[in-house]
Amino acid sequence: MKVYLIGFMGAGKSTVSRLLSSKTGESYSDLDSQIEEIAGKKISAIFKEDGEAAFRQIEVSTLKAAEASIISTGGGILYFDETGQWMRQNGIVIYLHAPFKELYSRIKGDQTRPVAAKPYKELEALFNKRDAGYEEVAHHMVSVSDRTPESTVKEIISIIRNS
Numbered sequence: 439m440k441v442y443l444i445g446f447m448g449a450g451k452s453t454v455s456r457l458l459s460s461k462t463g464e465s466y467s468d469l470d471s472q473i474e475e476i477a478g479k480k481i482s483a484i485f486k487e488d489g490e491a492a493f494r495q496i497e498v499s500t501l502k503a504a505e506a507s508i509i510s511t512g513g514g515i516l517y518f519d520e521t522g523q524w525m526r527q528n529g530i531v532i533y534l535h536a537p538f539k540e541l542y543s544r545i546k547g548d549q550t551r552p553v554a555a556k557p558y559k560e561l562e563a564l565f566n567k568r569d570a571g572y573e574e575v576a577h578h579m580v581s582v583s584d585r586t587p588e589s590t591v592k593e594i595i596s597i598i599r600n601s
């Protein structure tokens with residue numbers, strides 16, 4: 439059974455997937471890292487040189503080809519409408535949720551995330567739009583607000599056991 443972690447930038451999808459993998463012994467794949475390996479360059483360079491649309495095409499094909507049990511997605515994984523339904527049909531989808539302000543404080547000024555360079559208000563509007571989409575697609579919503587990754591992982595392990 440596959441587990442897909444979804445959520446906005448800074449939610450901790452990469453951090454939690456790594457820890458979940460080490461606690462359960464299940465394999466994990468971080469789509470952003472895999473994309474950088476496939477493309478042979480950083481995400482910021484893909485955005486700059488090839489454009490966001492090209493990045494999104496690689497992102498969705500990397501998602502569909504991912505073989506690991508735990509898959510950490512990028513914040514824009516719902517760029518294509520059908521991607522959410524595809525994940526739901528292929529595994530358990532878990533939304534890591536926190537209020538925008540908290541996520542913003544984790545990602546502001548981070549040069550590795552080109553989307554995070556948007557002005558505060560624009561980014562907040564993007565969060566509000568995506569938040570509804572993540573919630574609709576997810577089988578489970580897990581709060582990552584003011585919480586350690588260890589505690590989040592415990593909750594996810596219990597969700598997996600009961601699924």
Ligand SMILES: Nc1ncnc2c1ncn2[C@@H]1O[C@H](COP(=O)(O)OP(=O)(O)OP(=O)(O)O)[C@@H](O)[C@H]1O
Pocket residue numbers: 445446447448449450451452453454470510511512513544545551582585586587
């Ligand atoms: N529970 C947490 N509490 C505080 N900070 C956290 C927590 N989880 C992750 N972080 C920090 O927030 C930042 C973003 O975490 P991470 O890269 O795991 O997010 P992400 O959801 O994978 O983001 P992206 O969508 O951009 O890939 C990192 O600096 C990380 O150390």
Ligand SMILES: O=C(O)C1=C[C@@H](O)[C@@H](O)[C@H](O)C1
Pocket residue numbers: 446447470481511512513514550551552553
């Ligand atoms: O939220 C987004 O649109 C993104 C999030 C990151 O995980 C990367 O996938 C990329 O920087 C785009």
Ligand SMILES: [Mg+2]
Pocket residue numbers: 451452453468470510511512
């Ligand atoms: Mg990540």
